Amino acid sequence: MNGYGFRHAARMERIKLRSVRSTWWLAIAAVVSMAAAGAGVGLGYRSHTPVATAAQILNNSLGGAIVAQLLLGALGVLVVTGEYGTGMIRSTFAAVPRRRIVLAAKVAVCGGAALTVGLVASFAGYLSGQLAIRGTAIPAASLGDPAILRAVVLTGVYLGATALIGVGIGTIVRHSGAAIGTLFGLMFVPMIAAGLFGESGIAVGRFVPLLMLLNSIAVTSPIPGLFAGWISVLLMCGYAAVAILCGGVLLRYRDS
């Protein structure tokens, strides 16, 4: 064996991720928040007139992703800043001095975990929405319908990408509070800013994460002017890649 590599670092990161409570709390909270939002929407529409459409129920029951993205984003941030804040980072870099291998392992392990949790959360939102409208006149949304399945899956992928943006920002900023603040700011401020432009704001708005989520990704058919769901998700992955690459460049030159 010719020295450590990505595989070893990934094993280390998997043990680290599983062995702190915050990981589990954030994952559970993300699933619960989406399930609760789904159930709330379904129950709210039960006695609604006129009778809701399948698309209305689906679009709204995935709304818990607004909360879930913050929780999983924070998970991504903490995977990095949790180490800087505690001094753990020095143990990590002493064990694996080629720091970009550490970052790559964190991206793979945290990204994989967040994608899994994101998909579970998204399905939980969909399912609880459907369960809450059982026995009413509201038509059920079937996962056999490609538009429905796409919205549910893409929402899960969006949540995974949000965690990776968190990893990138965490690597750049290195301080938990500042990094989480930055992440939340990047999620909400551009949306408010785009709103100020009124109708023409959509030209900018289609690049804004939260607007993409609510109008293009977690919906059966995107609002006119926004990208198709999968393009929006690719954009999110692109944002994550940029943040991670910036973090990777800084990682090389900074003392720890």
Add this chain to the structure above:
Amino acid sequence: MIELRELTKRYGDRVAVDGLSVRVQPGVVTGFLGPNGSGKSTTMRMILGLDAPDHGQALIGGVRYPDLSWPLKTVGALLDAGAFHPGRSARAHLAALAASNDIPGPRVEQVLRIVGLSDAATRRAGTYSLGMRQRLGVAVALLGDPGVLLLDEPVNGLDPEGIRWIRDLLRGLAAEGRTVFVSSHLIAEMALTADRLVVIGRGRLLVETTVAELAAGDDSLEDAFFRLTSQATDYRGVGAS
């Protein structure tokens, strides 16, 4: 063997380590002495590749730390007693680091036993006393059974029994032919633990000597240390009256 060649580190216009050249030999405990702020910890961090030197280099067996194939199997380090996540158990902390260098799982239990933390291994490390944290740090240093050990102030926070334990441990490791480099600002403790001494002040090498040579002078070890460092102390208090 650890070799420092004109190692230099600046923070802004303050020079923390200034052209430090030292060879640390295997088979003996080498004490690294200096007043607070003299650059001991910065030197240790540069040896481990955590801080980049502005000039010069630190080599371990002729290799820069970042170029080591299996860092933990080559160098074991105790940098400070807080280099862990407080929410993680000692066992998980060690298991994660072991995985990174392909160190077999049973070694984790072995080092836990050596440092006496087996019974507390499932507790979150944040609940540990300072002495237990130091022991966890020592366990990390021993994890890869390395030939070189770097310990920054290992006796901080240890009780007398713990101090004696670490002293015997370090002397035993050196007797096995390992390179043991221990920093401290406690000259009395170093006199009992170390064979050789490297004394620095304001980042510069003041003297390389042995405990026996230093003790051979007229004054006490403590006075000899003060004489050496008197021109190189950044912070000094005065009498209160």
